[in-house]
Amino acid sequence: MKLTECRDLLEKLESFSAGELTFKEARKIEGIIREDPEALRLTGQFLRTLALLDAMLAVGVDRIV
8 A cells, every 4th residue: 555545544534533424435435444454454553543542631641741
């Protein structure tokens, strides 16, 4: 997967997680993730990053630094 493809997928994942995609667009992204192992890996990294940020916000960023 090329860098530009990764960036495009990350932008779509961001929109997907925010509920900003149409049903058709969301299904297209799901298909890409199912069919491309690299897209699946990138999606996993994106989700782990979101979980980490959520945990940091729950604790309070000032307590982490």
